[in-house]
Amino acid sequence: MQTTPDDGLAHWLDHIGPMLEGLQDLVVGSGTTLDHSVVSLHDLERLLLAETLDAAPREGLVEALGGYLGEALLTVGGGAWSWDEGSGLPVAVLDAGGTVEPMPLVLDAVTRRTGTVWATEHERVMAEAAGRRADDDGWEPRRADLPALPTRAEDDPRDPWLTRWLTTRREQFDAWSADTGRARELDFSPASLVPLAQVVRLRIPSAEALDARIEEDLVQGAIWYLGEVARIHRDARWRYTPDPDGTSENPSVGRPWVAQDDDGGGSAIPALELWVAVEADTDEVLLERFAEFD
Template sequence: MQDATEAKLDDWRERLEPMLAGLQDFVVGPDESLDNSVESLRDLEHTLLAETPAGQPPGEGLAEAAGGYLGEVLLTIGGGAWTWDPDSDLPVTDLGVGETAEPMRLVLDALVHRTGTVWSATYERIRALAATRRNEDRVWEPRRTDQPALHTETLDAAPTDPWLTHWLTIREQGFPEWSAATGRADDLDFSPESLLALEQIVRRRIPAKDALREPADDDFVQGAIWYVGEIARRHRDAHWRYTPDPTGTSKNPYVGRPFVEQDDHGNDAIPLLELEAAVLSDETGVLLDRFEVFD
């Protein structure tokens, strides 16, 4: 028989997805995105402050939805799951970095301090803890142990091709060393905005399109390919795909290269070709602009 705490947690999780959908439609608006980024937290915290005069309590629906989104973001970067705290009688996030965060308390903290930086500071602290955990355990990643409310969880979806399985394992395990070698490890946090940093790194290392296929640069390029695809996977519910090319003669760009694809929307991208576009262009933000192909 389900106890009262479990029932409250189940009720919270059932209400969370429609609450976040309403937050996007009626509060955030079409020009902003609930994309699990630190920028989205800053925007939402400023919206909360604008909607709540100093000294006044927040609207119950807005406070609850904002806390729900904050918790989802922290779980994305720190791993773990929602739990229910019987003492406060509120939902909390039991994070994979060894801490418990209380999103509803953080909503109240934002309204008390009114700096607009309470949530982003929490984000950066959890991100730092996750980075430390990765350095201590090279195969650790912030995996959700429950179902995200914003996107379908695909972190544990196993690719069917043995080559892709091996490639993904090698890239994931080697990421801490790869990112450290770029000199910009702190900027490579798997947020969509970090594509700006990756673009700068790639252009500095790769002077021309043909260099993307130079054997001497292969490990660097493979790491960049994986990073581009991982952002689509983590933020846009995309899946890694790979079609072998046994003869090595296929002219199909989707054959013999790992790519990412959204099952529901049919959008896809070949990360190597995205990197080529960035190297060939003189404009800033090419990778980020091309990321927008994903709904």
């Protein structure tokens, strides 16, 4: 019996949930959160590139990653899954406009090996959604079907403040990076710490000014971005110790910081790294210090 587009779509929708559950098992312990964010796309593309250095992707991985990529794009662009009869593959038909074929994008990432293929597509869909909002007052992207990724409790429960802060920073990353004027360079690679330092040093002339503006979106976004680069490339994890009275002299108390799990592993307090950056005489300072992170 010939498979129809309806059959293909039904099969895909039946299997995408279990595939994404398996993808969650793959990233347990890596620090990756499958929250449909651009950061998670960077993380997964990095994992894929590491796995395919000397071999083809394992069976089923392309489909699982394609499913996650499609879900991430449907989250920011709205719409629903459909089926392309010509290619015999699932496609994401976006409320923001256009259709995306996630599986070819997964293979494109393996071919190009830039680590930014999926984030670039995410940025494109975000721009399409922004254009729809500008043209149609009150429009917001909406799923026309149910999201396929089940939620799961954190393996290591975090402080509630840190959980809220990380969620806010992830959600505001696209707007924050656009505000820097260097969005295309801020791709979570170690090299991107140079444009990050340039932005901070240009807009904040001294450590005193940094202290005065520490709660501003520019600084909070820079703190998060710097920590995320360490999380992605140095297997660090976010930490936070509350300071209820505001009296602790420990520099890691009352501030989000990152540390590796291994005994003797490195740690860093991003806010203090920015303090060093604005006092330094080179835009390479954050990259140089990152290179020393074990």
